[in-house]
Amino acid sequence: MNESRDSIKDIWGERTPYREEWPVRQDQRTGEEPDKWVQSACVLCSNGCGMDIGVKNGRIVGVRGREGDRVNHGRLGPKGLHAWVANNSTDRLTKPLIRRNGKLREATWDEAMDLIVQKSKDIIEQDTSLGLGFYTSGQLFLEEYYTLGVLGKAGLGTPHMDGNTRLCTATSAAALKVSFGSDGQPGSYTDLDTTDAILHFGHNIASQQTVLWMRILDRLAGPNPPKIVVIDPRETYTAEKATVHLALKPGTNVPVMNGILNLIIQSGNIDKGYIEAHTTGFEELKKIVSAWPPERVEEVSGVPALKLREAAEILGTAKSVVSTVLQGVYQSMQGTAAAVQVNNLHLIRGLIGRDGCAIYQMNGQPTAQNTRECGADGDLPGFRNWGNKEHVQQLATLWNVPLDKIPHWSPPTHAMQIWRFAESGTIKMLWISGTNPAVSMPELSRIRKILKKRKLFVVVQDAFNTETTKYADVVLPAAIWGEKTGCFTNVDRTVHISHKAVEPPGEARSDLDIFLDYSRRMDFRDKDGNPLIQWTTPEEAFEAWKKCTRGRPCDYTGMSYAKLSEGSGIQWPCNEKYPYGARHLYTDGVFNTDINQCETYGHDLDTGAAVTEQEYKVKNPAGKAFLKGSDYLPPHEVPDEDYPLWLTTGRIVYHFHTRTKTGRSQQLHDAAPDGYVQISDEDAAKYGIREGDMITVTSRRGKVTEPAKIGGIEPGLVFIPFHYGYWDNDKRSRAANELTLTEWDPVSKQPYFKYAAVSISKEEDGMLKKIGKSIETLTEKLKLQEV
Numbered sequence: 001m002n003e004s005r006d007s008i009k010d011i012w013g014e015r016t017p018y019r020e021e022w023p024v025r026q027d028q029r030t031g032e033e034p035d036k037w038v039q040s041a042c043v044l045c046s047n048g049c050g051m052d053i054g055v056k057n058g059r060i061v062g063v064r065g066r067e068g069d070r071v072n073h074g075r076l077g078p079k080g081l082h083a084w085v086a087n088n089s090t091d092r093l094t095k096p097l098i099r100r101n102g103k104l105r106e107a108t109w110d111e112a113m114d115l116i117v118q119k120s121k122d123i124i125e126q127d128t129s130l131g132l133g134f135y136t137s138g139q140l141f142l143e144e145y146y147t148l149g150v151l152g153k154a155g156l157g158t159p160h161m162d163g164n165t166r167l168c169t170a171t172s173a174a175a176l177k178v179s180f181g182s183d184g185q186p187g188s189y190t191d192l193d194t195t196d197a198i199l200h201f202g203h204n205i206a207s208q209q210t211v212l213w214m215r216i217l218d219r220l221a222g223p224n225p226p227k228i229v230v231i232d233p234r235e236t237y238t239a240e241k242a243t244v245h246l247a248l249k250p251g252t253n254v255p256v257m258n259g260i261l262n263l264i265i266q267s268g269n270i271d272k273g274y275i276e277a278h279t280t281g282f283e284e285l286k287k288i289v290s291a292w293p294p295e296r297v298e299e300v301s302g303v304p305a306l307k308l309r310e311a312a313e314i315l316g317t318a319k320s321v322v323s324t325v326l327q328g329v330y331q332s333m334q335g336t337a338a339a340v341q342v343n344n345l346h347l348i349r350g351l352i353g354r355d356g357c358a359i360y361q362m363n364g365q366p367t368a369q370n371t372r373e374c375g376a377d378g379d380l381p382g383f384r385n386w387g388n389k390e391h392v393q394q395l396a397t398l399w400n401v402p403l404d405k406i407p408h409w410s411p412p413t414h415a416m417q418i419w420r421f422a423e424s425g426t427i428k429m430l431w432i433s434g435t436n437p438a439v440s441m442p443e444l445s446r447i448r449k450i451l452k453k454r455k456l457f458v459v460v461q462d463a464f465n466t467e468t469t470k471y472a473d474v475v476l477p478a479a480i481w482g483e484k485t486g487c488f489t490n491v492d493r494t495v496h497i498s499h500k501a502v503e504p505p506g507e508a509r510s511d512l513d514i515f516l517d518y519s520r521r522m523d524f525r526d527k528d529g530n531p532l533i534q535w536t537t538p539e540e541a542f543e544a545w546k547k548c549t550r551g552r553p554c555d556y557t558g559m560s561y562a563k564l565s566e567g568s569g570i571q572w573p574c575n576e577k578y579p580y581g582a583r584h585l586y587t588d589g590v591f592n593t594d595i596n597q598c599e600t601y602g603h604d605l606d607t608g609a610a611v612t613e614q615e616y617k618v619k620n621p622a623g624k625a626f627l628k629g630s631d632y633l634p635p636h637e638v639p640d641e642d643y644p645l646w647l648t649t650g651r652i653v654y655h656f657h658t659r660t661k662t663g664r665s666q667q668l669h670d671a672a673p674d675g676y677v678q679i680s681d682e683d684a685a686k687y688g689i690r691e692g693d694m695i696t697v698t699s700r701r702g703k704v705t706e707p708a709k710i711g712g713i714e715p716g717l718v719f720i721p722f723h724y725g726y727w728d729n730d731k732r733s734r735a736a737n738e739l740t741l742t743e744w745d746p747v748s749k750q751p752y753f754k755y756a757a758v759s760i761s762k763e764e765d766g767m768l769k770k771i772g773k774s775i776e777t778l779t780e781k782l783k784l785q786e787v
């Protein structure tokens with residue numbers, strides 16, 4: 001292997017300190033010398049690093065970072081450098097499978113698609129299209145989501161469409177809508193080049209967006225390093241570099257942020273002019289946060305008052321601030337309410353819409369932004385408001401279908417509700433694409449029960465056999481990244497094109513081709529009797545999408561495949577006014593809150609109760625941002641006598657989600673071969689647990705057994721990475737989601753993966769023998785793993 005570094009041992013590579021700009025460093029890893037390089041971008045997180053795919057004899061043989069790319073300036077992290085090998089693995093799905101006599105057996109595409117179409121038609125005849133549900137991904141391409149969105153909304157007319165983005169960044173969208181009127185990240189990665197301070201809130205960026213972290217490390221190594229505030233209960237790699245680390249108790253994000261806002265307002269470090277001109281709701285916010293002096297915050301969150309003051313001093317006095325918010329907030333109690341407090345911080349200090357100032361209500365998955373933009377989830381395409389007749393009419397006109405075909409009579413069905421409908425039997429066919437819910441959804445015993453239901457027809461579209469395909473009635477083999485062309489948008493609104501580099505294996509087809517085929521076979525028509533979907537290629541789909549975005553915040557009309565292929569990443573909006581994209585949104589302090597523009601009329605942050613159009617009209621903020629406060633609500637499940645510890649779950653640097661790709665890279669697998677239970681030194685001593693001992697963790701919903709990893713976490717808290725399921729090891733219960741709760745945020749409907757009450761007990765040595773591992777090898781491996 002020819003590699004520019006061993007990124008397993010050296011995750012971030014050597015420092016290239018800032019000299020005015022972020023220097024270029026090209027990272028590369030190839031098995032053989034490629035015949036050609038094909039332009040692409042990485043699809044293993046939302047950072048969206050530009051990369052080229054190396055091809056030899058029709059096979060992927062490596063990758064390299066694109067030096068000219070605005071996102072990564074040539075760099076790649078461990079996942080980006082290693083996970084491409086999964087494309088070549090010999091256990092790819094290559095033929096459709098149909099369940100016959102209880103077993104999945106190979107079938108032709110005609111047989112598989114005919115069966116799906118027949119089922120769809122039968123269900124529609126009996127129950128209308130409300131019997132059909134779609135659960136998609138944050139990992140397909142823009143063109144695929146838009147096609148799915150159109151066929152679902154204008155072909156079938158089902159409101160039951162959502163993605164795993166509900167588990168991931170529904171709160172990102174919700175928090176942006178609450179404050180600014182629509183989805184869309186206000187800032188640009190270039191803000192990190194100059195910013196004075198950085199806040200990472202429930203975001204372990206060092207492990208989860210390694211290349212963005214390299215940018216920050218290079219700022220720290222250069223002149224005028226920024227100060228960093230980290231809010232996370234664990235001593236993560238990110239926290240190690242913090243100027244101030246607030247190690248809070250799980251579920252106390254709102255009190256901590258209220259405490260910070262209170263100190264900033266009290267000290268007078270606010271921009272009164274900006275607040276007056278561009279926001280509404282300041283007095284109310286001030287009143288709510290004034291109830292949170294540092295001593296009270298300490299009592300509730302465990303964060304020492306002194307530390308809170310230090311954090312507020314940094315965030316209150318820095319001339320520019322970049323904030324990132326992620327799953328420690330979104331998947332924790334009061335997700336949306338807590339995320340919104342970060343928007344409030346920037347608004348009351350006027351730190352938005354200019355260089356050095358950015359809010360990242362982060363995305364996680366590489367293409368989650370597109371799921372949200374294109375209408376493949378609960379939202380209407382182009383950030384349109386389902387409650388606004390005019391917005392729905394725009395789509396009806398564009399698609400040439402009757403207004404009432406497009407579901408808008410009630411809120412779109414969110415994923416947790418889709419699964420509930422499948423459980424109760426009102427959804428009779430569930431089409432799952434690009435996600436592995438049998439590992440990633442909360443409360444897995446319940447999910448398995450739903451998937452197993454005889455009366456639920458389950459279609460799974462994936463590249464591999466997974467824990468979920470096991471329960472499918474039909475499995476469709478999908479072409480993945482590298483094997484198809486399409487675009488995707490990262491978290492700073494940068495759109496990349498990824499060209500097809502190689503043919504997919506066997507009969508695998510792109511998700512676009514599968515959705516188009518379904519649409520043709522279902523014979524969806526517009527008002528004039530013409531085929532509803534007239535595009536047949538990714539580029540035609542992109543052109544259709546552009547039309548859908550005209551005049552909307554996410555305006556793509558100035559882009560084309562040719563333009564995207566000439567450069568390396570263009571930010572939206574890209575139109576006549578901004579032919580090369582715009583770095584910042586809201587530069588003039590005018591937000592998308594006008595009643596005719598906004599994506600939602602809003603919700604009560606505590607109860608989720610929807611604001612009506614009439615109520616919104618009364619307040620009409622007409623372009624001002626909302627400052628919305630929230631008081632503390634304790635989590636619904638807290639430790640007690642039977643379950644005395646908090647559980648939290650999350651990620652490690654070497655694996656992506658359920659490891660269908662990273663688990664197939666020998667190096668990534670070897671670096672982190674198994675799950676673990678992280679506990680504090682104090683709890684280890686209390687329970688008599690040594691590093692590597694097997695521990696059973698029990699919640700009200702299930703059990704897992706994992707080796708112990710000691711230290712780096714607050715006493716009373718247990719952490720389990722959620723990557724490990726059963727496809728490569730079904731010998732013991734180890735998926736973190738056996739333990740998690742079926743509950744969600746009232747506004748974003750994102751489920752809570754970051755807290756539950758659990759008990760722990762040590763297994764006797766017999767258990768180790770049963771799984772065939774010695775304490776020594778486990779301990780050795782665990783040392784390599786990071787937090």
Ligand SMILES: Nc1nc2c(c(=O)[nH]1)N[C@H]1C(S)=C(S)[C@@H](COP(=O)(O)OP(=O)(O)OC[C@H]3O[C@@H](n4cnc5c(=O)[nH]c(N)nc54)[C@H](O)[C@@H]3O)O[C@H]1N2
Nearest residue numbers: 202204208250251326327328364365650651653655656657
């Ligand atoms: N290596 C790797 N990178 C990834 C992914 C991956 O699977 N692997 N997945 C991508 C995706 S889809 C996503 S969504 C992102 C997720 O990226 P992150 O959000 O950074 O990842 P997590 O580990 O889920 O959670 C972040 C942190 O939240 C902390 N936390 C737990 N409870 C609380 C709390 O109550 N308050 C606060 N403030 N913090 C808390 C945890 O200790 C953890 O360190 O990563 C993306 N990047």
Ligand SMILES: Nc1nc2c(c(=O)[nH]1)N[C@H]1C(S)=C(S)[C@@H](COP(=O)(O)OP(=O)(O)OC[C@H]3O[C@@H](n4cnc5c(=O)[nH]c(N)nc54)[C@H](O)[C@@H]3O)O[C@H]1N2
Nearest residue numbers: 164168434435436440461462478480649657658660722753
């Ligand atoms: N306990 C706990 N649970 C969590 C989380 C947590 O922090 N803790 N995080 C949540 C979050 S943020 C996320 S994003 C989810 C992720 O959970 P999942 O979405 O279930 O995770 P993946 O393993 O990425 O699943 C993606 C699937 O799509 C397939 N795939 C990849 N590319 C393509 C393609 O182009 N086409 C098709 N058809 N298939 C493709 C892959 O092989 C894989 O099976 O997990 C959630 N669950």
Ligand code: SF4
Nearest residue numbers: 042044045049077080
């Ligand atoms: S930071 Fe994200 S996008 Fe960049 S190489 Fe790593 S996984 Fe890929």
Ligand SMILES: [Mo]
Nearest residue numbers: 167168364365
């Ligand atoms: Mo995610």
